Amino acid sequence: MSDARIRIAIVGLGKIARDQHVPALLANEAFDLVATVSLDGAAMEGVAAYRTLEELLATGLPVDAVALCTPPQIRPVLAGEALRHGLHVLLEKPPAATLSQAAQLEVLASASGKTVFAAWHSRFAAGVEPARAWLASRKVLRAAIRWREDVRVWHPGQDWIWEPGGMGVFDPGINALSIITRILPEPLFLRDSELELPSNREAPIAARLTLRTGGGAPVDVDFDFRQTGAQTWDIEVETDDGVLLLRRGGAELILPSGTTRGDDREYPALYTRFAGLVRAGKSELDSDPLRLVADAFLRGRWKITDPFHD
Numbered sequence: 324m325s326d327a328r329i330r331i332a333i334v335g336l337g338k339i340a341r342d343q344h345v346p347a348l349l350a351n352e353a354f355d356l357v358a359t360v361s362l363d364g365a366a367m368e369g370v371a372a373y374r375t376l377e378e379l380l381a382t383g384l385p386v387d388a389v390a391l392c393t394p395p396q397i398r399p400v401l402a403g404e405a406l407r408h409g410l411h412v413l414l415e416k417p418p419a420a421t422l423s424q425a426a427q428l429e430v431l432a433s434a435s436g437k438t439v440f441a442a443w444h445s446r447f448a449a450g451v452e453p454a455r456a457w458l459a460s461r462k463v464l465r466a467a468i469r470w471r472e473d474v475r476v477w478h479p480g481q482d483w484i485w486e487p488g489g490m491g492v493f494d495p496g497i498n499a500l501s502i503i504t505r506i507l508p509e510p511l512f513l514r515d516s517e518l519e520l521p522s523n524r525e526a527p528i529a530a531r532l533t534l535r536t537g538g539g540a541p542v543d544v545d546f547d548f549r550q551t552g553a554q555t556w557d558i559e560v561e562t563d564d565g566v567l568l569l570r571r572g573g574a575e576l577i578l579p580s581g582t583t584r585g586d587d588r589e590y591p592a593l594y595t596r597f598a599g600l601v602r603a604g605k606s607e608l609d610s611d612p613l614r615l616v617a618d619a620f621l622r623g624r625w626k627i628t629d630p631f632h633d
Contacts, residue, residue, distance in 0.1 A: 328354060328355045329353055329354050329355070329388050330354075330355050330357045330387045331348065331354050331387065332356075332357060332359065332390070333345065333348070333392060335361060336359045336361040336366070337365075338481075340390075343589075346590070347590035347591045347594050351594045353598035354594065356370060357385070357386060358370060358373060359371070360374070360376050362374055376401055376404055386410060387410065387601075388413065388601065389410050393415075394488075395417050396420045396488040398414055398415070398418065399419045399425075402428055402439065403427075403428075403431055406431050407435075409437065410437065411438040411440075412437070413593075413597050414428075414439070416497060416612075417494075417613050418441040418610070420487075420489075420490075421488070421617070422613060425610040428608060429610075437606075439607075440600055441609055441610070442597070443498075443612065444498070444589045444590060445501050446501050446505050446573075447592035447593050447596070448569075448572055448573025448588075449576070449583075449585020449586065450573045450574060450575060450583065451505060451573045453576055454506045454560075454567055454576055458506055458508055461508075461562040461563060461564045462538075462562055462563040463507060463508070463536055463540045463560060463561070465540055465541050465542070466503065466540065466541075466543075466558065466559060467542070467543045467544075467558070468500075468542070468544045468545065468558050469545045469556075470496050470498070470545070470547075470555065470557075471555040472548065472554045472555070472556070473548070473550055473551050474528070474549070474633075477495065478494070479633065482633075484526065485521075485526050485631075487525050487526070489525075489526050491528060491548065492529055492530055493527070493546065495548075496530065496544075497612050497616055499546075500544075502558060502573050503558060504611045504612055506558075507560070509540075510537050510611075511611075512536075512537070513615055514622075515622060516532045516623040517530065517531045517623065518530045520625055520626065520628065521628055522628070522629070523630040523631065523632075524630075528547070528548045528549060529546060529548060529628075530547075530619060530623075531543075531545055531546070556572035558573075564579070565579035571584075574587065
């Protein structure tokens with residue numbers, strides 16, 4: 324593709340789109356935000372608005388790419404529709420609700436000749452790549468993840484997250500899994516999991532996972548949607564050369580040599596990466612974080628807990 328600005332439409336104008344995608348796109352000179360699509364009729368001043376992707380495509384409005392910010396249950400169908408119309412596709416995380424859907428997207432991406440980008444935004448936090456570089460030459464002895472937040476703050480009234488495919492606490496938890504699978508020098512495998520399911524919901528509100536690296540180092544995972552007050556998004560990795568700590572979802576990196584803190588640049592960096600992939604004619608679809616979630620559901624011991632009311 325040439326260096327012309329990429330004309331992009333946002334599909335799903337909800338909280339994550341308004342909070343993150345829109346500001347990042349408007350600040351990136353590689354893109355022109357030309358349209359939005361939202362079933363509820365949500366719109367932005369000065370931007371063409373449609374209720375369905377089909378409606379947008381039928382107008383003939385020149386569009387090069389779409390950013391799919393809908394719930395994960397319907398992203399693969401929309402991605403297929405966009406690819407069949409010759410559009411590049413950015414998929415909010417997770418790229419699909421199932422591993423088979425993710426595999427199908429890989430096939431579609433290969434056949435389409437267009438870019439498909441599984442946008443694991445937490446991998447673009449400031450501390451993640453420096454953490455990966457530091458761990459590359461060290462032996463991992465153990466690791467722990469604590470990802471605990473208040474669902475009423477981050478997902479108010481979003482019932483889709485409690486439905487099959489919505490993943491419940493794994494919706495934020497998969498961010499931690501996207502980081503740990505990026506920074507560790509060995510692959511991860513699930514050994515065991517315990518999932519807490521509210522008696523009135525269909526997706527877990529908390530989860531504890533036991534993972535192992537290829538070399539046998541334990542990785543203990545604690546996800547919870549019920550934390551009030553200060554929120555916790557921490558990853559700790561003990562090595563043969565000291566302890567690495569990622570805090571604030573990867574924005575703060577603490578090494579034995581000192582602490583570095585970065586700005587909230589995940590989504591700006593995400594769109595810079597997407598533009599680069601489009602220009603290069605490449606795709607990037609990594610399903611490792613989703614695989615660990617699927618394994619947790621397959622291997623999970625379920626515990627029914629108190630009803631959850633938003």
